[in-house]
Amino acid sequence: MPDIDQKNGIDMANIASINGQDIPASGGAFDPVAGTGTYTTTLPTSGLIQMGGAYRQPYSESASSGKHSGGDDVTGFTLGTDIVRNYSSDVNGIHARAATPFTPTVSKMAAGGYAIFIIDTDGKMWIAATSNSYWGGSGSVSRRTFTQLTGVGDSDTGWTDVSACSSTALAINSGKLYGIGNNSYGKFGNGSTSSSYSNWTQIGTDSDWVSVSVSQNHTAAIKGSSNVLYTAGRNNDGMTGQNTQSGNTTTWTAVDATNLVSATNNNFSFVDASYHHTTAIQSGRAFACGRCDSNEPLGQNLTSDQTIMVQTGSVGGTLQTDWTKFYANYYSSHLINSSGHFYHQGDGQYYMSGDGTQDDHKAGDAVRTSTWTDAEDIYYAKGQYIVKYLIIKRSGKLYYVGYTREGNISPNSTSGAYITSPTLLIDSQINGEAAIIRPDSNSAESLIAQYQ
Amino acid sequence: MATYTVNITSESDLEESWSDDNCPNFSFGFNESSLDECIKINETTWRATYESMELSSPKTYTYLDMVNGGEITYTLAAGEYGVRS
Numbered sequence A: 001m002p003d004i005d006q007k008n009g010i011d012m013a014n015i016a017s018i019n020g021q022d023i024p025a026s027g028g029a030f031d032p033v034a035g036t037g038t039y040t041t042t043l044p045t046s047g048l049i050q051m052g053g054a055y056r057q058p059y060s061e062s063a064s065s066g067k068h069s070g071g072d073d074v075t076g077f078t079l080g081t082d083i084v085r086n087y088s089s090d091v092n093g094i095h096a097r098a099a100t101p102f103t104p105t106v107s108k109m110a111a112g113g114y115a116i117f118i119i120d121t122d123g124k125m126w127i128a129a130t131s132n133s134y135w136g137g138s139g140s141v142s143r144r145t146f147t148q149l150t151g152v153g154d155s156d157t158g159w160t161d162v163s164a165c166s167s168t169a170l171a172i173n174s175g176k177l178y179g180i181g182n183n184s185y186g187k188f189g190n191g192s193t194s195s196s197y198s199n200w201t202q203i204g205t206d207s208d209w210v211s212v213s214v215s216q217n218h219t220a221a222i223k224g225s226s227n228v229l230y231t232a233g234r235n236n237d238g239m240t241g242q243n244t245q246s247g248n249t250t251t252w253t254a255v256d257a258t259n260l261v262s263a264t265n266n267n268f269s270f271v272d273a274s275y276h277h278t279t280a281i282q283s284g285r286a287f288a289c290g291r292c293d294s295n296e297p298l299g300q301n302l303t304s305d306q307t308i309m310v311q312t313g314s315v316g317g318t319l320q321t322d323w324t325k326f327y328a329n330y331y332s333s334h335l336i337n338s339s340g341h342f343y344h345q346g347d348g349q350y351y352m353s354g355d356g357t358q359d360d361h362k363a364g365d366a367v368r369t370s371t372w373t374d375a376e377d378i379y380y381a382k383g384q385y386i387v388k389y390l391i392i393k394r395s396g397k398l399y400y401v402g403y404t405r406e407g408n409i410s411p412n413s414t415s416g417a418y419i420t421s422p423t424l425l426i427d428s429q430i431n432g433e434a435a436i437i438r439p440d441s442n443s444a445e446s447l448i449a450q451y452q
Numbered sequence B: 001m002a003t004y005t006v007n008i009t010s011e012s013d014l015e016e017s018w019s020d021d022n023c024p025n026f027s028f029g030f031n032e033s034s035l036d037e038c039i040k041i042n043e044t045t046w047r048a049t050y051e052s053m054e055l056s057s058p059k060t061y062t063y064l065d066m067v068n069g070g071e072i073t074y075t076l077a078a079g080e081y082g083v084r085s
Helices: B012-014
Strands: A046-051 A095-099 A107-110 A115-120 A125-127 A148-149 A159-165 A170-174 A175-180 A196-202 A209-214 A218-223 A228-234 A247-254 A266-272 A278-283 A285-290 A306-312 A323-326 A332-337 A342-347 A375-379 A389-394 A398-402 A419-427 A430-437 A446-451 B005-006 B018-021 B026-030 B039-042 B045-051 B053-055 B060-065 B069-075 B079-081
Touching: A107 A323, A170 A209, A175 A209, A196 B045, A209 A247, A209 A266, A218 A247, A218 A266, A218 A278, A228 A266, A228 A278, A266 A323, A278 A323, A278 B039, A332 A419, A375 A430, A389 A419, A389 A430, A398 A430, A430 B018, A446 B069
Parallel strands: A107 A159, A107 A430, A159 A209
Antiparallel strands: A046 A095, A046 A446, A107 A115, A115 A125, A125 A148, A159 A170, A170 A175, A175 A196, A209 A218, A218 A228, A228 A247, A247 B026, A247 B060, A266 A278, A278 A285, A285 A306, A323 A332, A332 A342, A375 A389, A389 A398, A398 A419, A430 A446, B005 B045, B018 B026, B039 B045, B053 B079, B060 B069
């Protein structure tokens, strides 16, 4: 077909609409095959922003509504007629965002496979889910908008922490611990393996829970005025730190204190339960247990599974005392210190080293792989057996590094299947946190974060 | 830890869990979660595995009392626990 610049004296680029269909300004000039011309797009800049994901439509949304029928039971695709829905593609063709208006300021955000949980700065819990199985409130929940959870816990404004993975969520209200969803391997820690779909179950009676972290098969939490670290769930890989790889810890049990500071389980300020590990910070020191092999994911030249907490995070041969965040995955682990410095230890596969290379850091030390002084946090796909990409938060902005196809979350690049160096993902100030949605049955992961 | 094998006849058998009164904060179950992971013996029988917990020396555990609140501390003697009866 020949290129047509004009017809009947009218510039084609100036045609605003055809048969009632609006044409984006300058849209006609872009040739997606040749990659020439310009294509002006409007990316949403406020609300909850969703990026990536193979399925960007609500499940079972009828085709007649103009949306495709969902291919999987996926939440997080909070789109609808009342929602800003600016799918857009730049010249590289892979940059897509959708936005859901959300006025409250996000304090904490967590995503399972079928639900997103948000705690705002007023202590309210908001949920979007595929079904009431992950709602637990009165009435019904929506997958397209966030509904405030009321009537659960002592106070509707008493929520302080939430963590989710796959089909399980744990949350803290007024110091009391609640769980909803799957309780396989006893990861609720309530002495049972019975699940609690559609209802938030209070776990025990104590009211001094501080923080909680949920993974695929186990959980970890900090509790009490002394900030004691407890775990529950599957002992496989030694990831519960109970000195065993057999069976399940079905009741919250304090981790073995043998290697902890002064051989005492207290003063924990951070904990993360990942697929194979528990990582935690005690008095600025990094401790971890779980899977270790030749990849040395926990550093310190540890090549066999650690069934009790061991200290890690040495720099220049000295174990550091200023760590604030510590996350482990299959091949390596990452630490952030109080100066905002970002460190890597273990295997560098999938560019997890964070310095634009796949270099290993297996000499025992954690290695600072950038000059950053503003690293704040790391987000990854909870429940992933092998974590292949990271979202790094720096000064409120999100950066992506690693395998792009796994996450279906891409910055403006077609440079290959990997984003080799941490690359700015969202050029806007972020409120609160971000979360990655990963449905159980596929890898259609997507990122949700808040724009101001 | 010692590995045991158990013959099962359906996938639902893999959902079984059992406890050991000596260590009430733990439960035990099969390693496999589907028949595909088990060794097929014949058309109706598959072989599942599990691991017991072995302690070479006494170990003290502190777990939460989920009914009354507070903590329960006990010491488990060296030995093998979690063997399916």
